[in-house]
Amino acid sequence: MEDHKAERILIVDDGRENREFIAAYILEPNGYEVLMAKDGKEGLDMALKLRPDLILLDYQLPRMNGIEVLEALSAMDVNIPVIMMTFYGSEEVAVDVYRLGVRDYIKKPFSVEEMLFAIERCLGEMRLRREKDALTERLIQSNRELQQRLQELNVLYNVGKSVTSLSDLNELLPRIVDAAVKLTNAEEGQLFMLEDQMLICRALKRHSSPRAAAVNLKSDDQVAQHVAQNAQPLILTPEQIGNRTRAPHSIASVPLVIREAVIGVLGVSNISTSGNVFTRYDGALLGALSDYAAIAIENSRNYEALKHATKR
Numbered sequence: 580m581e582d583h584k585a586e587r588i589l590i591v592d593d594g595r596e597n598r599e600f601i602a603a604y605i606l607e608p609n610g611y612e613v614l615m616a617k618d619g620k621e622g623l624d625m626a627l628k629l630r631p632d633l634i635l636l637d638y639q640l641p642r643m644n645g646i647e648v649l650e651a652l653s654a655m656d657v658n659i660p661v662i663m664m665t666f667y668g669s670e671e672v673a674v675d676v677y678r679l680g681v682r683d684y685i686k687k688p689f690s691v692e693e694m695l696f697a698i699e700r701c702l703g704e705m706r707l708r709r710e711k712d713a714l715t716e717r718l719i720q721s722n723r724e725l726q727q728r729l730q731e732l733n734v735l736y737n738v739g740k741s742v743t744s745l746s747d748l749n750e751l752l753p754r755i756v757d758a759a760v761k762l763t764n765a766e767e768g769q770l771f772m773l774e775d776q777m778l779i780c781r782a783l784k785r786h787s788s789p790r791a792a793a794v795n796l797k798s799d800d801q802v803a804q805h806v807a808q809n810a811q812p813l814i815l816t817p818e819q820i821g822n823r824t825r826a827p828h829s830i831a832s833v834p835l836v837i838r839e840a841v842i843g844v845l846g847v848s849n850i851s852t853s854g855n856v857f858t859r860y861d862g863a864l865l866g867a868l869s870d871y872a873a874i875a876i877e878n879s880r881n882y883e884a885l886k887h888a889t890k891r
Contacts, residue, residue, distance in 0.1 A: 586702060589614040589631040591622030591648065592664065593640055597687075601635060605694050619643025623651050626659060633702055635694075638665030638676075649679035660701050664689075748879050749793040752782035755845065755872045756791035760784055762868060763831060763861045765847035766854055770835075770872075771803045772843040778803055781843075786850050803844040806832045810841050812862045817852075831857035833865045835873040842876065845869050 588611050592598045595617070602613045614631055616622035619640040626634060626648075638645040645663060652659065662683045663676045676684060682701045685694060756768040768791060770782040780798045784791035806813050812833040820826050832846035845865060849855060 586632040587612040587614055588633045588635060589616065589622065589625055590635045591616045591619065591640065592637040593617055601694065604691055619648045623648050626652065627657065631659060633698065634659055634661045636661050636663055638663055649676065653679055660705055662697050662701055751875055751879055753791035753793050756782045756784050759845055759847050759865060759868055762864045763847050763857060764855055766849045766851065768847045770843060770845050771798055773807060773841060778807060778844065802830055802832050803846060806834050806844045807841050810834050810836065812866060814857050814859060814862050816856050828852050828854050829856045831861050831865055833862060833869045835869050835876065837873050837877050842873060845872060
């Protein structure tokens with residue numbers, strides 16, 4: 580027998596001996612969690628509050644009979660499988676209870692084997708349905724993630740084409756920052772260049788701005804300095820950043836490297852607490868973009884050097 584400790588079964592029967600027999604000889608020995616109600620109203624209240632995996636429901640009950648309990652559950656759109664227990668085996672009763680969603684119908688007196696078979700068959704169907712639903716949800720989620728990955732690859736491809744075709748740094752660097760912000764769903768972005776051993780912010784996208792702009796600002800950004808010095812990407816979560824005044828909610832930053840030499844740093848950040856927290860995957864996306872960016876920056880510099888040389 581499988582372990583069904585996670586599955587709860589509600590017995591709704593006005594006969595104490597019958598409740599105790601089902602609990603002691605059928606459910607508990609097979610690992611089910613047992614709930615018991617002595618009349619229809621109590622059974623309905625417990626079903627609504629505790630949401631058992633299965634209800635063993637007597638047909639004749641005080642306060643509310645089995646049909647009334649089924650009708651109340653159906654009216655409230657509560658889909659809990661039910662096995663009906665009754666001394667009355669007429670076809671009319673069977674049609675009524677199946678119409679109301681009863682999964683099985685067992686006549687008293689029943690044997691341990693008969694009841695256990697009905698329970699296993701009913702819950703087996705529910706387990707298969709849950710597994711199917713879970714698999715369907717995983718497939719849907721996987722498809723969403725695949726679509727997201729395809730969109731990201733498309734962005735990288737288009738960025739690669741566009742940035743490598745640009746020769747003006749004042750146009751190229753903001754384009755790189757905009758791409759970084761889009762790829763990581765960030766609110767802000769920055770691109771720093773290492774010039775005379777100093778980090779200079781050359782492109783900046785603020786939270787309030789729709790696009791990045793070329794700038795020329797000396798920077799004391801500690802995260803960018805750390806990334807430049809260590810030549811390693813850095814992801815900072817809210818827990819790592821702490822409650823420092825005016826600090827971003829989350830930060831992702833990667834070095835721009837040409838021939839093993841750091842030439843700059845590309846970073847994104849989320850300011851508001853509602854912004855997403857960057858992950859290692861965001862860092863990988865930034866790293867892929869930084870490869871395009873570093874090559875494009877190097878090509879731009881070579882182009883500028885060639886222009887100056889031809890003017891002499």
